[in-house]
Amino acid sequence: MPTTTAAPPVSRTRRAVYSEIINFAYDTFCGNSIGANLIYAEYQAGAARITNTAPDPITIDDMNAVQGQVSGIVAASPVMSLGERIPVGGGKERDIMILGTFPQYRTVRNLVVVTGRFFDQQDEMQHNKVAVITEKMANLIYGSSEDAVGKVIKLSGLPFTVIGTFKERVDTFGQSEVTDNTMVIPYTVSRYFSDNPAIKQIYFSVADPSLVEPATEQIRKVIQSRHRPESTYNVENLTQLVSVAEKTANALTVVLFLVAAITLLVSGIGIMNIMLSTVSARIREIGIRKAMGATNREIRLQFLSEALLISLIGGLIGVVIGLAIPYSVRFLTAYRIPISGLSAIVAIVTSSLVGILFGTVPAARAAKLDPVESLRYE
Template structure:
């Protein structure tokens, strides 16, 4: 008896499954027939969905591209860098006179000795002085006295000649490197500048190289278009002191930058008067801020693209309502042949979803085609988000379900007797 019941239950389940499959295939066929019968109207209705889906993918792509560009730019400046700055405060001498409480090379040595994880460091002296460039010409130049490690700390690129090294620094060689715009302004090219001798306050300095920043910092760095770098030991000739206003450090691990910056700041403060003011500047905060700004912009633009999808959903609903009104007699005939409300509802809901999904697929493919084409045909790399494609397709289906429900319910609720009388 139990075996018979199990067989009957299995048979009924198989029958229900076959019936459901048959009903779905029939519903899909009717949706396709309806689409073929009104191609132009449905294509125009799909247009809004195509634009909305493509907008979602493109907006996310633009946001990712802008975010990546900003982060790459800032990272090229020095993501591992900690810049210690003196911002004010003074020491009071026995005579009551006050002098700035600048940092010293001893502070730099103390940091290197007591704080682990630091890769390199460089002090910086800033001097503004007129320079004789020959033929009686004088140019105002900003001299920065730095160590040979400054090149790696600031990620500088040498265009011609070489950067000064430890031997130059130890031997107090009067050499320097010039920023590219200054070399072009004075000598016409980077190569022509190498080997030239400038007179700085009567001190002859030989140009041994021309450098540039690897990325455009838009004026947000200590290097300007009139900068020349000298060994720190030589730059001291112009100041007569070993005090410095800024010291650069780089951490071995970018993850240690926030903690390392805090420890460096604490140590520097402990070596000076409490009234003196120092700050530890890192790229971490700027990187985080830029990432948040780019993400926020992407969210706003994506919301605008979603509004486009909602508007196109309203268009789908209007089109489906008009479709229901045009097919009242067909609905009546189907109901007279035994179609249930559920089947009628499913038919029109399938048409709405099919319409929106087709628009979503076409729009998503168009949106993805832009970054894929750029990546394949140009050396520029544009990041793509496959998640945005999934979101665009899911949203298009959701729009079809939401805005197709009302027309489907209206079609299902029509009275079969009245529909058969409809002309």
């Protein structure tokens, strides 16, 4: 039988160094991609354990009360989450996430139907055992989205016909209740698997973005008024989440900048020490070059070039590692870290400047060596 599991609200991890990532986050979550009109509500279960009282989760009745008392709400949908293992062939099984929700969920979450259709009000009212699955799940289990439509998936012995596949309009970086292996079924049918009236989240959509803030506060008050005073409920909108994330990212940017500055300083000192040792070891070579007509400028350029080469190699290695990490995370998980080509260019240019800056002293010392004394050096 499916087991109930928690599903996090739609959000997106926005911790990054560069400010353009914050702008991208705002455009993604507060623009039309997911919807500037989206508000979600959920019960904070931890509060009940701290106060040693019974859980007081949100229910469908809360959603109906909000729709009746808060103006401007154009759509609402509950989310009930369940976990199940299904056979995928070859004697193997796969864990999937099952979401029981309303047909309005597609509109509220701005989902894209890839093949087939999303279930409708008739499916909901008639308790039709139909399902839509993610495009990635369809490709993984059935080979393609087209081949998935019409297939039957059994949940606790009940057959569900796949009527469509879908995907999120934008990448939510693994922070959505929709995972790669998600199956969405009508809410009325999901009640077959649980007698508990509790639901994990409620999504609301308001008519205009200007109504989001006042509606958020009104929804919070309505839900809180229907439950015990000590119970805690999280009612948020995406604008608030991005604002908090932006402050966090800015603080992290400062910390990482300081770490990078210290790292560059230590690296620069290391390059300078290496080059000073190189100059000391090649005094006779410098004397021979000067005796053969090399100018101080040519000697200086030679050692500056060597310092630049060392720093460039270090910079390129750093860029390769820096690119390998997000690509590895992207390959191993659903989390997609934005990669900026500008960042790689800045890293290479910065490492080059560090090499030139800290290579100046050794290069100048090499250029000032007296050729006669250098040839006598043992």
